[in-house]
Amino acid sequence: MKAKFLVPLFLFLGLVGFLAFGLTLNPREVPSPLIDRPAPAFTLARVDDPSQPFALADMRGKVWLLNVWASWCVACRQEHPVLVDLARQKVVPIVGLNYKEVRGDGALDARGMALEAETGLAIERARRWLAEHGDPYTLSVLDIDGRVGIDFGVYGVPETFLIDGDGKIRYKHIGPITPENLQQVILPKLEEVRRAG
Amino acid sequence: MRADRIRLPHAAARAAALTLALWLSPATAADAPAADVAPTVAADPRLEADVQELAHKLRCLVCQNQSIAESNAPLALDLRNQVREQLAAGRSKEDVVDYLVARYGDFVLYEPPLKGVTLLLWGGPAVLLLAGVGWLAWRVRRRAVESAAVAALSEAEHARARALLAGAGPADVPPSSESRESRS
Structure with a gap:
């Protein structure tokens, strides 16, 4: 009873504890409800050969990464060398999901553009970017209108999904992958998924 | 500088x-992709009202403190179009909400659903209110008891108080032996 004057102090310390914990969280990282759920099926045209469709089911039996990118995405440029390096080591196949290549670019006005013209422009831009910065992708597919992006819960570019042999999403990385992320989170996760599969 | x-x-x-x-x-x-298409509006005003109603209940993932109705982020625009398209195709509001929750999680809802993990969120204010009212009631009761104890003066104290009020100097009034506290 004598230490009653200490009560506000302890209340304050408790509050500080909560706030300090809050500071370690990133409110911009929205946890995906798709983790450990089957990845949404899609069939999209390939960047290297648009006449050839690529379907999610084509990767069945493989553990792979789906990386969402676009040539207008500045943060993608930051993570790109990490992906190129990863691809060179042939650790894991990386499929690129080119997200809203034309209509996502703020510098372009894609309104009223015919879908065919938009697709052509998207392919040209995507290829040019890959030629310029290196192509770490086993293949890239075109998500012209961002529909597949919505199905995957994409809300910013880049995002990366780790998908297992059963086609389930096992991990989602939001924002550019740094070498630290890769070593400390993504590669261990990859190992874990491979062992489990 | x-x-x-x-x-x-x-x-x-x-x-x-x-x-x-x-x-x-x-x-x-x-990066957030830039806006692409001008905001579209459904031809049917009833449908558009439904779209707007729903859009105000859904959070924009990019700006977070805006609903997809208020936000001009391209993703908000895409999601608004999705809502409009699906409602136009005859799906119910619940279906559309489920569709978005399946992709973006409960975070997309401005009003979090009542379930185990959100129990504290929903019940917290009521618990705090009850705790506060309980504490206040306890304090008030205790204070009443305390002041009752203080108010209870003995006969001698009453007599002394009367004498003081009547104008006698403190020296004329011998301190009561029952006086509860000494002020000298």
Whole structure:
């Protein structure tokens, strides 16, 4: 009873504890409800050969990464060398999901553009970017209108999904992958998924 | 430059620091695609009203403190179009909400659903209110008991008080032996 004057102090310390914990969280990282759920099926045209469709089911039996990118995405440029390096080591196949290549670019006005013209422009831009910065992708597919992006819960570019042999999403990385992320989170996760599969 | 910054008012400096911190935070490095199409509106006003109603209940993932109805972020636009398209195709509002929750999680809902993990969120204010009312009632009761104890003066104290009020100097009035506290 004598230490009653200490009560506000302890209340304050408790509050500080909560706030300090809050500071370690990133409110911009929205946890995906798709983790450990089957990845949404899609069939999209390939960047290297648009006449050839690529379907999610084509990767069945493989553990792979789906990386969402676009040539207008500045943060993608930051993570790109990490992906190129990863691809060179042939650790894991990386499929690129080119997200809203034309209509996502703020510098372009894609309104009223015919879908065919938009697709052509998207392919040209995507290829040019890959030629310029290196192509770490086993293949890239075109998500012209961002529909597949919505199905995957994409809300910013880049995002990366780790998908297992059963086609389930096992991990989602939001924002550019740094070498630290890769070593400390993504590669261990990859190992874990491979062992489990 | 440095001296200027030091002379900045405190609040402004903190706001600037916060802005800088937000700007530099890693997730903002993720690009948001730019707006592409002008906002479309359904031809049927009833349908559009439904779209707007729903859009106000859904959170924009990019700007977070705006609903997809208020936000002009391209993703908000895409999601609004999705809502409109699906409602136009005859799906119910619940279906559309489920569709978005399946992809973006409960975070997309401005009103979090009542379930195990959100129990504290929903019940917290009521618990705090009850605790506060309980504490207040306890304090009031205790104070009443305490002041009752203080108010209870003995006969001798009453007599002394009367004498004092009547104008007698303190020296004329011998302190009562029952006096509860000495003030000398």
